[in-house]
Amino acid sequence: MASGSGLKMERIREAFQRALTGALPPGADLTLERPKSVELGDLAYPCFRAAKAAGKNPAQLAQDLAASLKVEGAELLAAGPYLNLRLTAETRSRLLVGSLLSDRPFGAGPASGRRVIVEYSSPNIAKLFTIGHLRSTMIGHGMVQVHRFLGDEVIRLNHLGDWGTQFGTLLAAYKLWAEAGNADLTKDFDWADDAPEKRRSPLFRLFQLYVRFHAEEEKDPALRDDARGWFRKLETGDAEARRLWSWFREISLAEFKRLYDRLGVGFDTFEEGEAFYEDRMADTIQALEAAGLLIEGDKGARIVDLEDVGIKTPCMVVKADGGSVYATRDLATGVYRRDHYKYDKCVYVIGGEQILHMQQVFAVLKKLDPAWFTDGKLVHTPFGLIKLPEGKMSTRKGNVIFLEDVLDEARERVLAVIEEKNPELKDKADVAEALGMGAVVFFNAINDRTKAITFEWDRVVALDGDTGPYVQYAHARIMSVLRKAGGTWAAQATPGAFDGRQGPVVPYAAAELPVDLAGLEAPEAQALLFELAGLPSAYRMAQEQLQATPIARQLLAVARAFSGFYTNCPILKDETSPADRDARLALCVATARALRQGLFLMGIQAPDEM
RNA sequence: GCACCCAUAGCUCAGCUGGAUAGAGCAUCAGGCUUCGAACCUGAGGGUCGGGAGUUCGAAUCUCUCUGGGUGCACCA
Structure with a gap:
């Protein structure tokens, strides 16, 4: 009997395409689609184009092809203008469960030899993480995981906002309101509202200084000169300014790392933030100069004109006073990464x-070195803002929602549900954390990243419907069945030791595929297999679209299909024969593995109980 | 004023890059737990895909235009 792992959807796909090649004129488009449901089949070939080229009716062509072609282990059916390949239930079961029970990660790609840099999160020093930062952080984390899973080498960079004029602001504010009575930022300020216990950190007090400065600056514009003066001191290497800067950076980084740990996100280095490029900018400016790209702008600034590439606003590289700007650092960063990575x-x-x-920076780099910065080498992955129902969030104004508050609130709400539904559960706190995180992170991924999101508590921390906890619940139910089944079943769906920071793969040992899979003939079981089969293309789509959205949606489809299977196909009940029981348990193992792996790529854990 | 993004069920959104009868969740209504976990499942109602024109065998998807929202537009990042 063929061991399942030898049977692959890829082979079937190739065989189908080979058969089509023989029947169609050379050069015909052989793109295959995924039918809408398993009743239609497993692979679909739309006949529209080929029919047009042949001067035939698409439905007629589909029928002709169905009658003349053959693919081993599958039947070919004409369904209107589509030629569908449908596997037998037996083949579909063997193929998918077999793949998922092997020790090779389902849907993963071979090493591509490509090296990809992902720059994400990049918070500004002295500001607290808001719900807004979650977007960049988790979109980036998902991209890191997906690229790795599909075979790319990934370098994870955090372009920390640890330089710039906002440090003038901080230094000035610190000198004005902290140095005298609260130099080490260990005490609450007497002028500020009492902070909640959990926020009484030096970083929070820095943040309070920042907010106060911007409030007072409205009333007294002279403060702005004070801030500029301090930034100049920092740039010229003033010892006190440097010392404070370095200290501010340190207390910020400590907080950031704590939060990254909580989120399960990691970076290869924190040392290549904006400040890192401070003394590398001169070379880049020099290079632009040498290339003849820098011209003098209206008020004496040095700019690169981009009119010829369709960007009407020129890119300013050097301010009239000789100072650098954001773009200068980004250009130096681009040059450094080209040389270094x-x-x-x-x-x-x-x-x-x-x-x-970003368009400006990319355009300037391209002008500077068109041979290296080719099309597609630099990619901006923009995402929509998170807004509050009453409008935009603003750190300066202090009307923000802190990420930790969202994570804490989600955890509390989950805990309340656990107390109600499963008060006996052990490790309640850990499970609540995993589910709360699942709710927040999944919500962030479920919608297209380019769209703006309005933050509403009840949607962000929702626990039923199209949510992370729904997927986690499906997984927990499976594990519960597997535990009750005894033997090695639960162990088969339990990964070996792994660490999310080391790689994208959840490691499972190879398990044995039952010989008799007749227990999976029910339509609900086949529908579940069909959704499992959709995961590899969801991973590829996530890589192409640079967002985890397709993964989130396919995981929901799998979880939903599992619920249908679970309610319609008894597994451990007396009415189920031993052979059917084993087949269904094997499908449970396969599904649990798929769910845990998919969630893991998104940065979400899958508890065994909840 | 100019540029980019968005508009699909009462609400929040999918719709695999031009293809099958436009699908989910929430909310509403009607059902389902003495039986593997009801954080679940089954069913129902609900749509001029913002308006208009065009491209072709075929458009929610591409082009143009209008309307309504969002985001930017050189000395902040």
Whole structure:
């Protein structure tokens, strides 16, 4: 008997395409689609184009092809203008369960030899993480995981906002309101509202200084000069400014790392933020100068004109006073990464409000070195803002929603549900954390990243419907069945030791495929297999679209299909024969593995009980 | 004013890059737990795909235009 792992959907697909090649004129488009449901089949060939080329009716062509072609292990059916390939239930079961029970990760790609940089998260020093930062952080994390899973080498960079004029603001504010009575930022300020216990950190107090400065600056514009003066001191290497800067950076980074740990997100380095490029900008400016790209702008600034590439706003590289700007650092960053990493693709996960800026930077780099910065090498992955029902969030104004508050609230709500539904559960706190995180992270991924999101508590931390916890619930139910089944069943769906920061693969040992899979003939079981079969293309789509959305949606489809299977196909009940029981348990193992792996790529855990 | 993004069921959104009868969740209504976990499942109602024109065998998808929203537009990042 063929062991399942020898049977692959890829082979079937190739055989189908080979058969089509023989029957159609050379050069015909052989793109195959996924039918809408398993009743139609497993692979679909739309006949429209080929029919047109042959001067035939598409439905007629589909019928002709169905009658003349043959593919081993499958039947070919004409369904209107489509030629569908449908596997037998036996073949479909063997193929998918077999793949998922092997020790090779289902849907993963072979090493591509490509090196991809993903720049994401990139928070500004001295600001607290808001719900807005979750977008860049988790979109980036998902991209890292998916690219790795599909075989790319990935370098994870955090372009920390640890330089720039906002440090003038911080330094000035610190000197004005902190140095005298609260130099080490260990005490609450007497001028500020009492902070909740959990926020009484030095970083939070820095944030309070920042907010106060911008409030007072409205009333007293002279403060602005004070801030500029401090930034100049920092740039010219003033010892005190440097010392404070370095300290601010340190306390910020400590908080950031704590949150990244909570999110399960990691980076290859934190040392290549904006400050890292401070002394590398001169070379880049020099190079632009040498290339003859820098011209003098209206008020004396040095700019690169981009009119010829369709960008009407020129890119300012050097301010009239000789200072650098954001673009200067980004250009130096681009040049450094070219020389240092020799990558194939660099993905910038940065908000949509910076589209123009990114276009400018990419355009200038392209002018500087057209041979290296080819099309597609630099990719901006913009995403929509998270807004509040009452409008835009603003760190300066202090009307923000902190990420930790969202995660905490989600955890509390989950805990309340656990107390109600499963009060005996052990490790309640850990499970609540995993589910709360699942709700928030999944919500962030479920919708197209380019669209703006209005933050509403009840939607972000929702626990039923199209949510992370729905997928996690399906997984927990499976594990519960597997535990009750005894033997090695639960172990088969339990991964070996792994660490999310090391790689994208959830490691499972090879398990034995039952000989008799007749227990999977029910339509609900076949529908579940069909959705499992959709996962590999969801992974590829996620890589192409640079977002985890397709994965989230396919996981929902799998979880939903599992619920249908679970309610209609008894597994451990007396009415089920031993052979059917084993087949269904094997499908449970396969599904649990698929769900856990998919969630893991998104940065979400799958508890065994909830 | 100019540029980019968005508009699909009462609400929030999918719709695999031009293809099969436009699908999910929430909400509403009607059902389903002495039986593997009801954080679940089954069913119902609900649509001029913002308006208009065009491209072709075929458009929610591509082009143009109008309307309504969002985001930007050189000395902040």
